Amino acid sequence: MTVVREAGAPPAAPLPRPAGGSARPGRGVGGGPVGSGVWPYLLIAPAILGMLYLLAYPLVRTVVISLQDFQLRQLIQGDARFVGLRNYETLLTDAQFWQVVRRTFLFMAVNVSLIMLLATLVALVIERLGRVGRIAVLSALVLTWAMPVIAATTVFQWLFHSEFGIVNWALQQLGFTSFDRYPWFAHGTAAFTILVVLIVWQSVPFAAITLYSALVIVPTELYESARIDGASARRIFRAITFPIIRPIFMLVFSLEVIWTFKAFVQIWVMTNGGPGDATTILPVYAVQTALSSQRYDLGSAASMVTVLMLAGVLVFYFRQMFRQEGEAL
DSSP: OOOOOOOOOOOOOOOOOOSSSSSSBOOTEEEBBBTTTHHHHHHHHHHHHHHHIIIIHHHHHHHHTEEEOHHHHHHHHOOEOTTTTTHHHHHHHHHHHHHHHHHHHHHHHHHHHHHHHHHHHHHHHHHSSOHHHHHHHHHHHHHHHHHHHHHHHHHHHHHHHTTTHHHHHHHTTTOOGTTOOOOGGSHHHHHHHHHHHHHHHHHHHHHHHHHHHHHHHHHHHHHHHHHHTTTTTTHOOOOIIIHHHHHHHHHHHHHHHHHHHHHHHHHHHHHOOSSTTTOOOHHHHHHHHHSOOOOHHHHHHHHHHHHHHHHHHHHHHHHHHHHHHHHHO
């Protein structure tokens, strides 16, 4: 557009330039482009160094100890010697270790299956509730999820106390007199079941809220079209709902696998791995080996095997997921 200046009018004054520097945009304090140089790296350096110290150093230290003869004497005197893969050989040839591995995968499979099933059902129920009901259920889930692990574990210990527990009292009131002073934590199957209930109760809120947030983004027009075509609720979920929320579902599934596989606090506080070794899974086994037997080398080796097994499970799972997605495309 051409600007026409009226005849005889004085020329327009030039725009003032910023004091102390160039008027060109995108320049930093030193005259260079914004974001250039080492300044951005210096800003993130503390976070990176902190992450390396808190994550990388313990991992490297665990690997080193797993390759050494490291017991109580070496811990005090500091004269540990390298023995190569001998600790891993001792661990992998131990029959008790493989029993713990099988129990760990069973524990993970039962917990993750129940968590994902219940969380999906709860998320679907929340979606169909009114505003007041939705707020009430979400508030209850958040409060449950925010409860400290130690506090929740202690409450469950009280609930299933053999003499003063409310569970035994309720069962007796219902006519099950055999549960008078029933010692739940003295039976392996009962203790295992209580731990499963505890971890599922603690994990469902996060999974349900996350899945509900994914259900919210599903377009309602798709539901209306499917209902007009006569599709059932099961068909709508399989053909419309689940394909849309599948990425979030898989993310939650992966997180629950990780968190359940490395469950430790609940088991250690409630049963200490007992009775016998009925509730001992890999993280508990590693701590028991390191502390009870003072075999820090074998405990570190068990920890590394746990990490490798968990990584293998996740790699296998993601390969299957990506392969299914490729076939679908």
